[in-house]
Amino acid sequence: xxDNLSGNRYIAVPKAMDKTMNRIYLDYAATTPVDPEVxxxxxxFFKDRFGNPSSGHGKGQEALDAIESARHQVAALFNAKxxxxxxxxxxxxxxxxxxxxxxxxxxxxxxxxxVSAIEHSAILKSAEFLEESGWDVTRLSVDxxxxxxxxxxxxxxxxxxVLLSVxxxxxxxxxxxxxxxxxxxxxxxxxxxxxxxxxxVGYLEQDVRALPVDMISIxxxxxxxxxxxxxxxxxxxxxxxxxxxxxxxxKGRRSGTHNVAGIAGLGKxxxxxxxxxxxxxxxxxxxxxxxxxxxxxxxxxxxxxGDKNHRLPNILHLSIEHIDGExxxxxxxxxxxxxxxxxxxxxxxxxxxxxxxxxxRSKKETEGSLRLSLGKHTTDEEITEAVNRIEKVIKYLRxxxxx
Amino acid sequence: MSKTRVxxxxxxxxDSTVAAAILLEKGYEVIGMTMTLSTPASRCCSDEDVTDxxxxxxxxxxxxxxxxxxxxxxxxxxxxxxxxxxxxxTPNPCAICNPTIKFGELLDKARExxxxxxxxxxxxxxxxxxxxxxxxxxxxxxxxxDQSYFLARLSQNALSRTLxxxxxxPKNKIRDLARRLDLDVxxxxxxxxxxxxxxxxxxxxxxxxxxxSLEPGPIKNKDEEILGTHQxxxxxxxxQRKGLGIAVGRPIYVTRIxxxxxxxxxxDEDELYHNACTVSDxxxxxxxxxxxxxxxxxxxxxxxxxxxxxxTMESDDRIHIHFKKPQRAITPxxxxxxxxxxxxxxxxxxxxxxxx
Numbered sequence: 001x002x003d004n005l006s007g008n009r010y011i012a013v014p015k016a017m018d019k020t021m022n023r024i025y026l027d028y029a030a031t032t033p034v035d036p037e038v039x040x041x042x043x044x045f046f047k048d049r050f051g052n053p054s055s056g057h058g059k060g061q062e063a064l065d066a067i068e069s070a071r072h073q074v075a076a077l078f079n080a081k082x083x084x085x086x087x088x089x090x091x092x093x094x095x096x097x098x099x100x101x102x103x104x105x106x107x108x109x110x111x112x113x114x115v116s117a118i119e120h121s122a123i124l125k126s127a128e129f130l131e132e133s134g135w136d137v138t139r140l141s142v143d144x145x146x147x148x149x150x151x152x153x154x155x156x157x158x159x160x161x162v163l164l165s166v167x168x169x170x171x172x173x174x175x176x177x178x179x180x181x182x183x184x185x186x187x188x189x190x191x192x193x194x195x196x197x198x199x200x201v202g203y204l205e206q207d208v209r210a211l212p213v214d215m216i217s218i219x220x221x222x223x224x225x226x227x228x229x230x231x232x233x234x235x236x237x238x239x240x241x242x243x244x245x246x247x248x249x250x251k252g253r254r255s256g257t258h259n260v261a262g263i264a265g266l267g268k269x270x271x272x273x274x275x276x277x278x279x280x281x282x283x284x285x286x287x288x289x290x291x292x293x294x295x296x297x298x299x300x301x302x303x304x305x306g307d308k309n310h311r312l313p314n315i316l317h318l319s320i321e322h323i324d325g326e327x328x329x330x331x332x333x334x335x336x337x338x339x340x341x342x343x344x345x346x347x348x349x350x351x352x353x354x355x356x357x358x359x360x361r362s363k364k365e366t367e368g369s370l371r372l373s374l375g376k377h378t379t380d381e382e383i384t385e386a387v388n389r390i391e392k393v394i395k396y397l398r399x400x401x402x403x
Numbered sequence: 404m405s406k407t408r409v410x411x412x413x414x415x416x417x418d419s420t421v422a423a424a425i426l427l428e429k430g431y432e433v434i435g436m437t438m439t440l441s442t443p444a445s446r447c448c449s450d451e452d453v454t455d456x457x458x459x460x461x462x463x464x465x466x467x468x469x470x471x472x473x474x475x476x477x478x479x480x481x482x483x484x485x486x487x488x489x490x491x492x493t494p495n496p497c498a499i500c501n502p503t504i505k506f507g508e509l510l511d512k513a514r515e516x517x518x519x520x521x522x523x524x525x526x527x528x529x530x531x532x533x534x535x536x537x538x539x540x541x542x543x544x545x546x547x548x549d550q551s552y553f554l555a556r557l558s559q560n561a562l563s564r565t566l567x568x569x570x571x572x573p574k575n576k577i578r579d580l581a582r583r584l585d586l587d588v589x590x591x592x593x594x595x596x597x598x599x600x601x602x603x604x605x606x607x608x609x610x611x612x613x614x615x616s617l618e619p620g621p622i623k624n625k626d627e628e629i630l631g632t633h634q635x636x637x638x639x640x641x642x643q644r645k646g647l648g649i650a651v652g653r654p655i656y657v658t659r660i661x662x663x664x665x666x667x668x669x670x671d672e673d674e675l676y677h678n679a680c681t682v683s684d685x686x687x688x689x690x691x692x693x694x695x696x697x698x699x700x701x702x703x704x705x706x707x708x709x710x711x712x713x714x715t716m717e718s719d720d721r722i723h724i725h726f727k728k729p730q731r732a733i734t735p736x737x738x739x740x741x742x743x744x745x746x747x748x749x750x751x752x753x754x755x756x757x758x759x
Contacts, residue, residue, distance in 0.1 A: 324515070327512070327515035327516070330468050330512075330515065330516050331515060331516045331517060333466060333468075334408075334434060334466055334516045334517065335517075396517065397515065400514060400515065
């Protein structure tokens, strides 16, 4: 050993992992791989078609054309008009623009904003900031399945309520909210309705000519597009004030030179999604249901979170008793399974998930949280293998705590 | 047959990175872990160290996890550190951190990912003596860098699950290996200071932690004459010469700290020398205990050459050490480590200084 390492010959950096072990990605809710067709759509904009879409010359117009094509593609996914789509730098930015932009634009009409308690932190932190800036914020509670209560609206809506934001589907437990009913209930009221569809858009159809909402946020990287690109649907006629000011791009609603490649990628991702969404959803739901059934039959003291009848088809969120969630995720990773406790944005923090807390769970109940999220590349074989590895890891960890 | 899984505690420095590389070469399945402590201004386990460690793990192509350790670190190490200074002792946080945090909490984290073994970049050697059925802790090959002193509180269970891959290499060989493996690990200085105490010093740190000022008290000589005032006994240590604020025309040193009366005693250098002390709470490594007395080499602090002495059991928990020659600045709160040649016999905490 010492001779090997101390000799004068060159030593290659040794490899640790057994690369033949197939790694199974079950964290599609955190992010998805860029589809090869999406990547091909993007690449020219890093090379020959590098122009700035705000430039008047040919190079610029070429890029502008790509932006406008993408705008059509995104609009088509929602049956929206192209000018109702604003490109942003992320889903988080789209959420910030919706909350800040609408609240500021309606400042003279009222200062009450409603969000649900299980929103993504992009909404919750924006709402907190509004609160610090003088707005009144009410947080809608949810039941033990993470579902909001429509009857609660009547009690909390006030004459000065200007904005309500409820997510289409929850990113941690997958519960799908009754956005259509919410919209219908509030349509004739003098307030704006926003929904964060970042997780939901991959599996749920939304036709804005029928769906009574004013704003919808989406993000490219959850639907096999690139990171760093999002969009906000803003129904025509909706008052909105801009968050990022400068060169006046996006009709003054979002300044900053366009991320042309990213936007082209988002457009392509939306086009592909429109064609494949239902087919993918059905196949993935079957895989998820099989995964759920197998894990529940092999392991005891496991609870499925989320609303059984209104849940995204790709998410399985579990509370596993007598397990330290962080230890489980590390061990699963070592065994080749990429999963999450719920939200990638919250990992590393000691805090209990705000979603599970809002669903009435105790700290103890949420210690062993596991979110398995599937995607279009997930296979039968992967699910079979994942069940075996997860079972092994959980039984091993429980044996350590002498449970 | 599947590979043996081992976790390497990675600091981002040369030693632990080379330790990981050596284990890979030997055919282990290696997983890196880096602890974070998030104490104010800590020089150890900082964000920068985490970034370095992650980069090294990427380079070695091994999984790497960051383990937040601030809560146990506070309970086991910081609270102890403050309590000891408050008692007029000079604590040794590294000797406490190793058994409780690294070879305690981190060892548990290793087991959680299915690894029975934990390796670090410590410069020491562990072997098993099959004849007596005990795990032995020995000095690192190059005595000037040997870290066995800081590891002398490890239990047999911890040692049985511990690997020190770099302990058998001379230090310059380790740097050669790092270069040859093309690991551009930063040449971090090996600080002798306590990793979590900021540059503002121990007294300031303790005041910040306690949330109030330390109590000033008298500085006296052995005849109880008051020579000056100290700003709180925490932060003073036996043998200290600087920062006393007393001018008597010759060098004077802290000779004793009396917590009960909040007094610092000072004196001439010859008053620092004593030939005996008692130590308590022994941890036995090379032997399973001590009957009566025996000769041993004893270190009373990290940078102290092992010194001939006779150690004698006084009671179950207490040992009397008689040095062949008087030793300078024997300090309550520091660890006395007993050696038989290269091998650590055991260790115990210094409590009372004697002259016989």
